[in-house]
């Protein structure tokens with residue numbers, strides 16, 4: 102189907118069905134009741150029902166937290182352009198609060214297990230919950246762009262459109278210094294960094310300053 106002839110509402114409907122398929126493929130979790138509801142009342146109505154302050158988060162949300170894929174959630178989807186324009190600010194704030202709530206759940210888990218957070222390898226960086234929070238990430242990138250703040254590398258320039266928007270987001274404060282109820286400031290606390298520089302920042306389980314790593318280049 103040619104999606105350019107569909108209304109924004111119809112495209113959201115398709116996107117919400119795509120979420121079901123992506124989550125199923127990536128996690129093995131097939132949210133049948135979610136799909137039934139989207140088909141019965143339409144994506145937009147279903148999303149609005151789920152985003153009432155009194156309704157429960159979509160059942161897959163906790164599952165997505167566990168596998169670090171909150172980016173696949175309905176809550177993350179509606180916060181993105183162009184879909185956010187279909188929702189009221191109250192509905193969007195419900196989505197954001199749910200993401201914050203599950204992110205801080207992860208954080209409190211991770212603080213107690215700080216040693217295991219960062220792999221001491223240049224190939225793999227384990228990203229903390231603030232670095233995964235889709236809305237915080239979006240606002241960080243909106244402010245700083247998608248080039249690495251340490252070495253200037255830009256994935257789209259190097260690899261073309263397939264890599265558009267790809268970058269890690271690094272959280273400047275070490276997790277061990279963050280308390281549970283901490284509220285993130287995406288511009289003050291986060292910086293876009295490439296995965297190589299990110300690995301060096303955390304190499305050996307540390308959180309180095311960007312200036313220190315920059316001085317070694």
Ligand SMILES: [Zn+2]
Nearest residue numbers: 249252295298
């Ligand atoms: Zn870099």
Ligand SMILES: [Zn+2]
Nearest residue numbers: 270271272299
């Ligand atoms: Zn980091």
